[in-house]
Amino acid sequence: MRLAIDVMGGDKGPCALIEGAARAVVDHPGLELVLFGSRQQITAELLRLPRPLAAATSRLAIHDVTSSVAMTATAAWALRRGQSTSMAQMLRCVAQGDAQAGVSVGNTAALVALARRELGMLDGMSRPAISTAIPARRGRRCYLLDLGANVDSPPHRLVEFALMGAAMARQVDQIERPRVALLNVGAESTKGSLSVREADRLLRESAARLPFAYLGYAEGGDIFQGELDVIVCDGFAGNAVLKASEGLAGMLVERVQSAFASRFRGRLASWIARPILTHLKQELDPVRYNGASLLGLQGIVVKSHGGTQAEGFYYAIRRAMQEVDNSLPERLAKRWACYG
Amino acid sequence: MRLAIDVMGGDKGPCALIEGAARAVVDHPGLELVLFGSRQQITAELLRLPRPLAAATSRLAIHDVTSSVAMTATAAWALRRGQSTSMAQMLRCVAQGDAQAGVSVGNTAALVALARRELGMLDGMSRPAISTAIPARRGRRCYLLDLGANVDSPPHRLVEFALMGAAMARQVDQIERPRVALLNVGAESTKGSLSVREADRLLRESAARLPFAYLGYAEGGDIFQGELDVIVCDGFAGNAVLKASEGLAGMLVERVQSAFASRFRGRLASWIARPILTHLKQELDPVRYNGASLLGLQGIVVKSHGGTQAEGFYYAIRRAMQEVDNSLPERLAKRWACYG
Structure with a gap:
C-alpha cells in the first residue's frame, strides 16, 4: 500500500509528522509513504529519528516541493495559485493513482477545495x-x-x-x-x-x-x-x-x-x-x-489535526489505510446510488 | 427575597421542580417563592414532600394558573396567545416588581420572546x-x-x-x-x-x-x-x-x-x-x-434545563438569588453604558 503524505502546514512543523509517518511504516511492513515537502527539511528530520524508526526510512520516499499552503490562505487562493504546493501535488498523486490515499494536517478550506478539484466528487454529492x-x-x-x-x-x-x-x-x-x-x-x-x-x-x-x-x-x-x-x-x-x-x-x-x-x-x-x-x-x-475523513470525493483523503503530535498523525495514517482496505469511496457510492 | 417560579413545562413535570423549590426555601430562611401553575397539581406535590421539606411550605405561595406553554409552541404563538400561561404570568410578576427574579424550565423560544416583551431590553441591547x-x-x-x-x-x-x-x-x-x-x-x-x-x-x-x-x-x-x-x-x-x-x-x-x-x-x-x-x-x-441566565433584559430570568432533576432546579434558583444579590441587570447596564 502506498499513501501520499503532505508534511507541510500544521502548527508544529514537519518534525512530529515525520516521526508519525516513520512509526507507521515500522508497524506496517507492506506500507510505503511518499512525503510531499521540502527535501532539505524532511532529510534533516529523518536523520534525527531515533534508531528503531530510522530503519524504516527506505520506505519513506521524498517528493521535493518547496511551496506550501499557509494556514491563513483562503480556498480561493489555493484554487488560483496553489497548484505547485505540497498539498496540491499530494492530491494529484492520489488522483493519478500513484497513491491510494492522501493525508494532510494543512489548511482545511484549501484541502477541501483542492481535493474537490483534483479528485472530483462522487455522483450525487x-x-x-x-x-x-x-x-x-x-x-x-x-x-x-x-x-x-x-x-x-x-x-x-x-x-x-x-x-x-x-x-x-x-x-x-x-x-x-x-x-x-x-x-x-x-x-x-x-x-x-x-x-x-x-x-x-x-x-x-x-x-x-x-x-x-x-x-x-x-x-x-x-x-x-x-x-x-x-x-x-x-x-x-x-x-x-x-x-x-x-x-x-x-x-x-x-x-x-x-x-x-x-x-x-x-x-x-x-x-x-x-x-x-x-x-x-x-x-x-x-x-x-x-x-477525520473527507467524504464524498472520488478518492481517500484524511485530514489530521493541525496541532497534532506524532501519535495523532500515526492514527491519521492508520485511518487512511483502513479506508483503502475498505475501498471506501467506491462502496459508499454504490450504497447511495440505489437512492434517489 | 421573593422569586417567581414557573413550575409548568419541562420534560419531567412539576414534581422535581417543587422538590427543588422546597429545598431552596429550607436552605435559605429569607427566601419566599411564588409557584405559578395548577394549584391542584402543586398542592398534591407539596403533600408528597418528605417531612424536612414539608416544613417549608409556608414560604411557597401558589399562584393558580391552568394554562401553560407547550414545549412545541413557537415564540409567535407565545406572543399572540400565551398571555394567560404560567410562564407569561410569572414574568409579569417580575416585571411588576412583585418578585425580584423569575425561573422557568419551559420552552426556551417562548421564554425569550415573552421575557423580552414583559420585561423589556436594557438600553443598547x-x-x-x-x-x-x-x-x-x-x-x-x-x-x-x-x-x-x-x-x-x-x-x-x-x-x-x-x-x-x-x-x-x-x-x-x-x-x-x-x-x-x-x-x-x-x-x-x-x-x-x-x-x-x-x-x-x-x-x-x-x-x-x-x-x-x-x-x-x-x-x-x-x-x-x-x-x-x-x-x-x-x-x-x-x-x-x-x-x-x-x-x-x-x-x-x-x-x-x-x-x-x-x-x-x-x-x-x-x-x-x-x-x-x-x-x-x-x-x-x-x-x-x-x-443559564437570560442577559440583556430589564430584569432577572434564569432558564433551567427542561430535563432537570430537583437538584438542578435548586441550583437554578440559587443562581437567580445570586443575580438578585448582585443587582445584575442595573450593574450590567452601567458597565456597557460607558461604551458606544
Missing part, C-alpha cells in the same frame, strides 16, 4: 464533508458530520451528509439500517434554523425511500448516548462541538489524574491509578486522535 | 442572550453565549453578546479587563462564516473603546483552556457545544466509575474511588446544573 466517529455509550460510535469542510450548509447538502454518514455506518460498522438525526437546538419540530427545518422536511418527505432510519432532531448530548449512528450538522456547529469535546476530554483526564496524584503517591498511585487512566485515555483516543 | 459560566482549567471559568436564545445572529448582535459577556465577567468574577473572543472554525482571519468575520471587523474597529480585551477568534477547545473569560457565538453553535459538553461529562464520569468498579470492590472501592469521584462531579456540576 456536491461538496465534501469532514466526518469522524465519536465514541458513545455502550461501546457504540456516532458519525458526526460536517466537521468544518463547509461553514454553512443549505438543506439539500445536509441531506447529502445524511446519505454519506449512513453509508459510512453501514460500510464500516456493518449497521444494517443506521439511525440518523439532524442536530438542532431542541427535539420539537418548531425549533431551529430555517435550513435545518427545511432539511428535516426533505428527509421526512423521502423517508420511505431512504437507506436509513431518519429519526428527526437530535441535541448535542445525543452524540454520546449511543442511540444514534449518524448526526448531521453544518460545519460550523460540528467543528465547534468536536473541538469542545476534545478540549473537555483532555481537561477531565487531567483532573482525574491530579485528583489521584493528590490522594495517592508513588507505588500505590501507580497500582491504583495507572490502569484506570490508561483505560480512560484509550477510550477517549478516538475523540482526540483519529483524524 | 436588541435581543436577550442565554449565558452560563463553564468551568475551565486552572480554576477559571469562561462565559459562553449565546446558548440558544437566538438560532442565528447577525454581526451587530454578536458584538452586543460580547459586551454582555464581558460585563458579566467584570461584575460577577471581578475581572478588570475580560479577555473576549469569537467562536470560529479556526484562528486565522480568513476563516469562518460571513457573520463572524463581520463581527470580528466591527470589534477590531472599535477595539480602543471596548471595555474588554478583544482577542480575535477562538476554537471550541479554547472554552476549557482558562485563557479566555468570554466566548461569543450564535445560539445554534453555543447550544450544541453546551449540550455536547454536558453529555460527554456525564459519559466520562460514568466511565471512570465503572473502571473503578471493575477493578476494586466493596470497601476498598469506597475508600479509593468515592472521594475522587465526588470531587470530579463537584467540578463538573456547574456544567451540568447551574441553569
